Amino acid sequence: MKSIRTTLLLWLTGSLAIGIALTAWLTYRQAREEANEIFDYQMQQMAASLPSRAFSPLAPGRAPDPEENIVIQIWDNSGLRIYGSHLEAGVPQWAKLGFSYVRGPNGDWRVYGAQLGETVVQIAQPLSVRRLIAAGIALRTIAPLLLLFPVMALLTWLAVGQGLKPILRVTGEVQRRDANALSPLENQPLPAEIAPLVGALNDLLARLDKSIAAQRDFVADAAHELRTPLTALQLQAQLAERAATEEERRTAFSGLKAGLSRTQHLVQQLLTLARQEPGAFPQAWTAVRLDDMVRNAVSDFALQAADRGLDLGLEQADEITLTGHADALRILLGNLIDNALRYTPAPGRIDVCLRRTVQGIELQVDDSGPGIPEAELPRVRDRFYRVAGTETQGSGLGLAIVQQIAAAHGATLQLANRAEGGLSARVVFPPAQISTLTGTA
Amino acid sequence: MRILLVEDDSMIGASVQTALQREGFAVDWVRDGIAADTALTGHAFDLVLLDLGLPRQEGGTVLARLRARRDTTPVLILSARDTVADRIKGLNTGADDYLVKPFDLDELIARIHALLRRQAGRADPVIRLGHIAIDPIAKTTLLDSEPVTLSAREFALLMALADHPGAVLSVAQLQEKIYGWDDEVGSNTVEVYIHSLRKKLGTGLIRNVRGVGYVIPKELSE
Numbered sequence: 001m002k003s004i005r006t007t008l009l010l011w012l013t014g015s016l017a018i019g020i021a022l023t024a025w026l027t028y029r030q031a032r033e034e035a036n037e038i039f040d041y042q043m044q045q046m047a048a049s050l051p052s053r054a055f056s057p058l059a060p061g062r063a064p065d066p067e068e069n070i071v072i073q074i075w076d077n078s079g080l081r082i083y084g085s086h087l088e089a090g091v092p093q094w095a096k097l098g099f100s101y102v103r104g105p106n107g108d109w110r111v112y113g114a115q116l117g118e119t120v121v122q123i124a125q126p127l128s129v130r131r132l133i134a135a136g137i138a139l140r141t142i143a144p145l146l147l148l149f150p151v152m153a154l155l156t157w158l159a160v161g162q163g164l165k166p167i168l169r170v171t172g173e174v175q176r177r178d179a180n181a182l183s184p185l186e187n188q189p190l191p192a193e194i195a196p197l198v199g200a201l202n203d204l205l206a207r208l209d210k211s212i213a214a215q216r217d218f219v220a221d222a223a224h225e226l227r228t229p230l231t232a233l234q235l236q237a238q239l240a241e242r243a244a245t246e247e248e249r250r251t252a253f254s255g256l257k258a259g260l261s262r263t264q265h266l267v268q269q270l271l272t273l274a275r276q277e278p279g280a281f282p283q284a285w286t287a288v289r290l291d292d293m294v295r296n297a298v299s300d301f302a303l304q305a306a307d308r309g310l311d312l313g314l315e316q317a318d319e320i321t322l323t324g325h326a327d328a329l330r331i332l333l334g335n336l337i338d339n340a341l342r343y344t345p346a347p348g349r350i351d352v353c354l355r356r357t358v359q360g361i362e363l364q365v366d367d368s369g370p371g372i373p374e375a376e377l378p379r380v381r382d383r384f385y386r387v388a389g390t391e392t393q394g395s396g397l398g399l400a401i402v403q404q405i406a407a408a409h410g411a412t413l414q415l416a417n418r419a420e421g422g423l424s425a426r427v428v429f430p431p432a433q434i435s436t437l438t439g440t441a
Numbered sequence: 442m443r444i445l446l447v448e449d450d451s452m453i454g455a456s457v458q459t460a461l462q463r464e465g466f467a468v469d470w471v472r473d474g475i476a477a478d479t480a481l482t483g484h485a486f487d488l489v490l491l492d493l494g495l496p497r498q499e500g501g502t503v504l505a506r507l508r509a510r511r512d513t514t515p516v517l518i519l520s521a522r523d524t525v526a527d528r529i530k531g532l533n534t535g536a537d538d539y540l541v542k543p544f545d546l547d548e549l550i551a552r553i554h555a556l557l558r559r560q561a562g563r564a565d566p567v568i569r570l571g572h573i574a575i576d577p578i579a580k581t582t583l584l585d586s587e588p589v590t591l592s593a594r595e596f597a598l599l600m601a602l603a604d605h606p607g608a609v610l611s612v613a614q615l616q617e618k619i620y621g622w623d624d625e626v627g628s629n630t631v632e633v634y635i636h637s638l639r640k641k642l643g644t645g646l647i648r649n650v651r652g653v654g655y656v657i658p659k660e661l662s663e
Binding site for chain 2 (some may be wrong): 005228230235255
């Protein structure tokens, strides 16, 4: 795992090291230049102060400092060397006048030649001496800087620790929580760098809290709704148990069967609703021939409708290909028709219609049933809401499922009572939902 | 014993009605809060089985209005609302008992008998009237420790009178107690049953108060 502290330490010490190295290099360069000037001047002075007579001994005070490794040679005008000091240093033979750099067998030399009367004087010094002196100066300059390393490391360590304290606090706060505590984290005294993170975390917590609360409500509602058919089942089972005559037993068992199929329907609808929950079930978006689907649904329900004395028919089916979840759309269609079948008394009529309009695609199921009281229209799509006094056994989930599937397709569910009586349920898909594959299917 | 059942679910309502009728109760069944109100203001019931989540008017409102009319009819709430808070609220509104759905039929019947006993001011589950012992739960009648066979209607009529010894009940009141709305009632059937009961249990048990109705003398219960 990458630690901010280590990363910061590496970066800071690295830049410090580069800074010190740069300082050392510059100091060395400057010191060398200064040393050159001083020594060149000294060499000039030395040459000037040599006795013009080569034979006179060199003044002891004038003897070159052996530390400085200065080599002096003197030639007479015939080219004969009449004086030489420290010749063992391997000084090059050079008789050029003025300053020059000379490469010798043991390194580079600074050489100064001058004409003194009849003699030629040459003063040479190895450059290594000058370099050493410059390096010494540079080292002495940067030595105190090196002390900065441990001091800076320590300070960085402490500063990072101090700066990260709020993170530790937030971590502790998160760790102490159990899964049910989704209240926002304390966001007050936080540095500007961490506050957005905690803010984003709080946003997520709020969304989670909302979705968990919705889920919890749904489970509670579902459990509550399951109680009613279960109560009926238990009563019917007990009635069957204590039936005294064959007739009573038959009645009780047919009641029990009806109770079972009702419970089954509710469980099936609950499952469908859970599956249509956003993100609950991955479903592929495909191009769906909606008109074919509508035709199939109408023929699937035709027998059931005829048994109940209802006239179910397809009024119009424009050729439409929609981008959507095929299974979900089939459930939507099935629920709309099933609803109409359940709540329309015989003799009655149910018209299904699929058409393309300026608003998009309209899927409409009209029935000749009792409709829904205007006051209850906005509520019937709520989960488990059932219109008061409804005799028909229903789960109260049909329209909630339709609503959910419609929303997933960007469509709206519109419910209205028809002027001639009955309910008109219309799902309007936006034009954007029309598949670009239209015509190729 | 006449019971008003207030339940909007048709399957549950039909089952409870059938079961209680087999127990010898006259059961009237309404499916919403307004109908319950109407039934309770127009008729006398020995007990009310009340669902809470009702269309048109909440069960709690029906109960509150009943108690506001100073009606002391025992009320047993049958509800899917199972939290302690719900039960406390129901009882504090004036209910005598609270049963959570799904419930056991036998428990429901036992609780109904317990409530009826309490309403009559009895603790003994067996009603003793002189030489006669009536067990409303087993639906048996003993005369000098010998079992007597009674028809369901005869037993219901005997129970109606035995529940409140000393109270004179008119023929119309007795009819209400043994017949539900849906039952066919023949004229003078009550008199026929009274005659039959007297023959089986002795003439001293049920007395006629001329022009008023019938009564079981209070001193028999002491």
